[in-house]
Amino acid sequence: AQSVTQPDIHITVSEGASLELRCNYSYGATPYLFWYVQSPGQGLQLLLKYFSGDTLVQGIKGFEAEFKRSQSSFNLRKPSVHWSDAAEYFCAVAAYNTDKLIFGTGTRLQVFP
């Protein structure tokens, strides 16, 4: 069965520091991979997605993620975090032949000035 693991429940960084949020998935074939962000009181906004091709994908708000098949990982990165990046981040996976997204438990990011 497909699953997504986000090992870090809560991460705190200083503004301007670099960020890496971890995501590991379990799926037999190449999955579709997503990162969503949820700000308080808001819905889930797509940051970036990977379907195929270049394993380093660029997203909105300066985020990028790298698909590593050998490690079953899709970690999210940002070189310099802004206070407005404080939010909950969700990694998700979908198979080609199913409609549903399977989400990880999320990582709450806190940014200190």
Next chain:
Amino acid sequence: EPEVTQTPSHQVTQMGQEVILRCVPISNHLYFYWYRQILGQKVEFLVSFYNNEISEKSEIFDDQFSVERPDGSNFTLKIRSTKLEDSAMYFCASRPRRGGDEQYFGPGTRLTVT
């Protein structure tokens, strides 16, 4: 930019009551979804809907749940007889086509069952 909207933002109901959560997907989208997130837990898939019928549902989506697209714009989730454990944030999502595209999520409806 078009977006998915949901009403109400917060619904409080008593156990055993029926609730209807409403969603207006993006207008040219064809695939519609409901997810829920119990406080402190992960977002879970409930159901997907296409061409006026359910295309996939999870084991959570039992006989107490139903979905409907009553007109060309709304997509509703009905819980027939609410239980305390139905308290959660419910997200609606839509997608223009299957495969190769992301789902666009609404802001959610927080359902509190007392």
